[in-house]
Amino acid sequence: MADKALLTMRGIDKFFPGVKALMGVDFTLRKGEIHALMGENGAGKSTLIKVLTGVYTKDAGTIELDGNDVNIRSPQDAQHAGISTVYQEITLCPNLSVAENMYIGRSDAVLQNWKKMNEGADKLLRSLDIPAQATQQLGSCSIAVQQMVAIARAVDMECKVLILDEPTSSLDEQEVQKLFKLMRELKGRGVGIIFVTHFLDQVYEVCDRITVLRDGKLVGEYEIKDLPRLQLVSKMLGKELDDLSDINTDKEGETVDRTSEPVFEAEGLSSTEGIKPFDFNIRKGEVNGFTGLLGSGRSECVRAIFGADRVVSGTVKKNGKTVKIQKPIDAMKNGIGYLPEDRKVDGIIGDLSVRENIILALQVMKGFFKPFTKAEANAFADEYIKALSIKTASADTPIKSLSGGNQQKVILARWLLTHPDYLILDEPTRGIDVGTKVDIQKLVLKLASEGMSITFISSETDEMLRTCSRLIVMRDRRVVGELTGEDLTQNKIMSTIAGGEEKNE
Amino acid sequence: MSKIYKNQIFIPMTALLILLLFNLIADPSFFKITMGLNSAGNPVLSGYLMTVLDNGSELAILAIGMTLVTAASGGQDISVGAAIAIAGSTLLRVLCGTNTRPDTLRTPIFVAFLISCLVAMAFGAFNGVLVAIFKIQPMVATLILYTAGRSIAAWINNNELPIISDPKFSYYGGFIPGIPIPTPVFIAAAMVILITLVLKFTNLGLYTQAVGINESSSRLNGLNPVFIKWLTFVILGLCVAVAALIKVSRLSSINYSVIAKDIEMDAILAVALGGNALSGGKFNMAASVIGAFVIQLLTTTLFKFNVPSDALPAYKAVVVIMLVVFSAPVVRDRMSVLFKKLSAESRKEAA
Numbered sequence: 001m002a003d004k005a006l007l008t009m010r011g012i013d014k015f016f017p018g019v020k021a022l023m024g025v026d027f028t029l030r031k032g033e034i035h036a037l038m039g040e041n042g043a044g045k046s047t048l049i050k051v052l053t054g055v056y057t058k059d060a061g062t063i064e065l066d067g068n069d070v071n072i073r074s075p076q077d078a079q080h081a082g083i084s085t086v087y088q089e090i091t092l093c094p095n096l097s098v099a100e101n102m103y104i105g106r107s108d109a110v111l112q113n114w115k116k117m118n119e120g121a122d123k124l125l126r127s128l129d130i131p132a133q134a135t136q137q138l139g140s141c142s143i144a145v146q147q148m149v150a151i152a153r154a155v156d157m158e159c160k161v162l163i164l165d166e167p168t169s170s171l172d173e174q175e176v177q178k179l180f181k182l183m184r185e186l187k188g189r190g191v192g193i194i195f196v197t198h199f200l201d202q203v204y205e206v207c208d209r210i211t212v213l214r215d216g217k218l219v220g221e222y223e224i225k226d227l228p229r230l231q232l233v234s235k236m237l238g239k240e241l242d243d244l245s246d247i248n249t250d251k252e253g254e255t256v257d258r259t260s261e262p263v264f265e266a267e268g269l270s271s272t273e274g275i276k277p278f279d280f281n282i283r284k285g286e287v288n289g290f291t292g293l294l295g296s297g298r299s300e301c302v303r304a305i306f307g308a309d310r311v312v313s314g315t316v317k318k319n320g321k322t323v324k325i326q327k328p329i330d331a332m333k334n335g336i337g338y339l340p341e342d343r344k345v346d347g348i349i350g351d352l353s354v355r356e357n358i359i360l361a362l363q364v365m366k367g368f369f370k371p372f373t374k375a376e377a378n379a380f381a382d383e384y385i386k387a388l389s390i391k392t393a394s395a396d397t398p399i400k401s402l403s404g405g406n407q408q409k410v411i412l413a414r415w416l417l418t419h420p421d422y423l424i425l426d427e428p429t430r431g432i433d434v435g436t437k438v439d440i441q442k443l444v445l446k447l448a449s450e451g452m453s454i455t456f457i458s459s460e461t462d463e464m465l466r467t468c469s470r471l472i473v474m475r476d477r478r479v480v481g482e483l484t485g486e487d488l489t490q491n492k493i494m495s496t497i498a499g500g501e502e503k504n505e
Numbered sequence: 506m507s508k509i510y511k512n513q514i515f516i517p518m519t520a521l522l523i524l525l526l527f528n529l530i531a532d533p534s535f536f537k538i539t540m541g542l543n544s545a546g547n548p549v550l551s552g553y554l555m556t557v558l559d560n561g562s563e564l565a566i567l568a569i570g571m572t573l574v575t576a577a578s579g580g581q582d583i584s585v586g587a588a589i590a591i592a593g594s595t596l597l598r599v600l601c602g603t604n605t606r607p608d609t610l611r612t613p614i615f616v617a618f619l620i621s622c623l624v625a626m627a628f629g630a631f632n633g634v635l636v637a638i639f640k641i642q643p644m645v646a647t648l649i650l651y652t653a654g655r656s657i658a659a660w661i662n663n664n665e666l667p668i669i670s671d672p673k674f675s676y677y678g679g680f681i682p683g684i685p686i687p688t689p690v691f692i693a694a695a696m697v698i699l700i701t702l703v704l705k706f707t708n709l710g711l712y713t714q715a716v717g718i719n720e721s722s723s724r725l726n727g728l729n730p731v732f733i734k735w736l737t738f739v740i741l742g743l744c745v746a747v748a749a750l751i752k753v754s755r756l757s758s759i760n761y762s763v764i765a766k767d768i769e770m771d772a773i774l775a776v777a778l779g780g781n782a783l784s785g786g787k788f789n790m791a792a793s794v795i796g797a798f799v800i801q802l803l804t805t806t807l808f809k810f811n812v813p814s815d816a817l818p819a820y821k822a823v824v825v826i827m828l829v830v831f832s833a834p835v836v837r838d839r840m841s842v843l844f845k846k847l848s849a850e851s852r853k854e855a856a
Contacts, residue, residue, distance in 0.1 A: 329728075349722050356715075369706070371711070
């Protein structure tokens with residue numbers, strides 16, 4: 001370890017009421033390295049980042065930057081010390097220009113030299129090869145470019161440490177590559193980068209070192225070449241696991257009666273969100289999925305099925321009977337559940353308790369004048385907290401204080417409680433840790449074996465191949481193919497998405 | 506200690522106790538309640554505390570509706586004062602017809618009250634449509650009625666000021682013969698009981714909070730956010746009509762430009778004093794109601810110490826600033842940290 005340590009955190013403790021979030025965690029970042037911070041949800045990654053950026057104050061431990069003790073008490077302190085953060089959600093102002101976003105809140109001058117500012121911004125954008133203009137409104141750029149602008153802002157503030165917290169979760173493959181190029185460029189300039197992500201592929205593609213946390217404790221720091229993927233997963237989970245291969249065998253046992261009447265059937269369905277009319281059906285105990293690139297219309301299809309967007313055409317049959325589904329409550333009354341893609345925006349009711357979040361859908365179905373008694377609600381909540389092993393201090397805890405994976409489990413519990421016979425899961429595993437991912441995949445297969453029909457959507461093709469017995473492939477808001485049996489391979493999916501030989505429209 | 510402190514009802518309760526304590530020290534006669542005879546020869550209880558309960562009634566009733574509107578829409582209705590003028594004017598118009606000095610009432614009071622309820626709820630519904638369907642910011646949407654309301658009220662009675670001589674009409678804002686407690690207290694209590702029952706036996710609370718916290722999620726859980734927001738404005742309309750009955754009955758007449766003036770600000774303040782976020786979401790109804798009485802207690806205390814009525818708002822503002830700062834989440838968090846440290850230290854000393 002001859003490399004010069006840029007940032008050293010030693011013995012960091014952080015306590016929350018009733019929870020030890022960090023216990024004696026060490027972390028070292030060297031100049032010009034990309035360092036992955038890995039761990040399951042709730043392992044303490046975010047807490048460590050927040051301690052470093054001054055959002056939380058540490059309860060014990062020291063932080064050294066460039067060999068000097070630093071005391072970081074607020075995000076401003078962190079910025080002045082040269083620590084910049086780019087979060088998963090863009091924290092810039094979309095209605096300001098790119099240059100304004102890069103310079104906002106950084107100057108003490110009363111007057112702003114706009115021309116100089118724009119020129120400076122353009123120069124930096126060009127040097128980092130970011131496809132944006134200084135005077136362009138930030139909101140008109142893609143999410144990826146917005147993220148890069150946030151990074152450019154950090155670079156311009158001459159940051160020594162750059163923290164990227166889940167920057168890739170809403171980017172497509174190409175955009176990720178562009179971001180990686182930028183990261184390597186910065187690495188070359190000697191910036192130390194802390195990279196927090198759930199995508200293992202990306203860690204192995206771009207990182208030099210990995211620090212693994214588990215249950216608020218340090219597991220270890222490893223060079224990337226010393227830690228094969230399977231080892232990393234088992235270190236994160238804290239046990240040797242063959243769960244991933246288990247699942248493959250589970251699926252062999254799945255039997256779907258292809259001749260039976262579909263549980264749900266749609267013909268010529270389309271919504272105001274611009275998807276081309278599509279046909280769809282699912283049988284009892286079947287798991288199928290929509291696949292395609294981001295923006296290909298996967299989510300819009302299932303939203304149309306659930307009535308989440310306004311349906312403009314098509315007929316829908318439930319168990320062979322024609323039904324009208326125009327709004328979510330119609331779908332719910334017909335035994336359909338829908339776990340939405342965007343957990344924060346469409347899923348959780350942040351300030352309400354875990355209990356209220358679990359009972360919400362069933363309560364709405366039961367009716368305005370028939371609230372559950374406290375005892376009933378508690379029984380439901382306790383049952384599902386246990387069944388899905390949701391980690392929460394109590395059923396009274398506001399859902400927003402749970403980790404992402406546990407929030408997702410609560411939403412899942414909400415829909416399972418309504419006992420749907422058709423459940424739609426749109427990206428149930430996005431942004432959550434490996435352990436929970438496996439749990440959810442297993443659960444999907446278990447539910448299907450008990451006779452529930454499930455539509456499963458994921459950006460990770462592996463996951464879909466593991467769980468689905470039939471894939472509907474989408475391109476440009478149109479269904480372009482359907483794959484079953486032998487055809488369920490990565491290559492076949494890719495070629496169908498790309499528009500290969502077959503076109504069964 | 507820190508647990509009690511975190512409880513939302515702690516702030517308005519503390520404010521209430523501090524104000525009472527202040528009065529106890531400054532002049533214990535504040536608590537004196539005497540039985541006397543009023544001008545009609547009926548036995549009545551009088552004293553400053555009775556004044557607080559009596560005059561705080563309208564505010565408490567309005568605070569109920571305002572809490573719901575705030576929770577669901579994340580905004581406030583600033584037209585309640587003007588809406589009270591409209592509802593009150595309607596009430597008088599139905600009771601009097603075109604004769605402004607009737608010897609007998611043209612319609613039973615109950616019927617007139619029902620009609621004024623419908624009118625107030627219709628205006629509430631109008632506000633609700635602007636907010637829920639057209640997505641106009643609640644303060645801006647209700648600014649329309651705030652501006653136009655008092656003119657509409659005057660127009661309903663052709664700009665005349667009817668006076669009702671029937672003593673029965675004065676019962677609602679005064680005393681029922683033989684009962685020494687002011688009627689508004691009973692009306693406010695009835696409204697509080699009513700909303701408590703509604704919150705217990707329906708999902709109004711869960712739905713309004715869910716919609717206020719995350720509208721998009723609520724919709725995907727089968728709720729109709731537009732309807733729920735609209736509904737809260739209609740409920741506020743009902744509260745307005747009840748408050749209007751008390752206000753008009755107190756005078757047996759109406760003054761369009763003065764009646765319930767600035768009451769909307771006090772009602773919003775009651776919600777804020779109750780520790781409810783004005784940006785919507787979670788609420789505590791009891792805290793809002795106590796908040797309303799805190800405001801009235803403050804007003805009455807200031808009157809008692811002979812603060813001139815035109816200087817009243819300035820004094821009130823100082824106290825309100827203190828209360829609001831103390832109930833702000835930032836301060837509450839800091840205080841609960843402080844309490845924890847203190848209790849940890851005292852434990853250390855004990856050990």
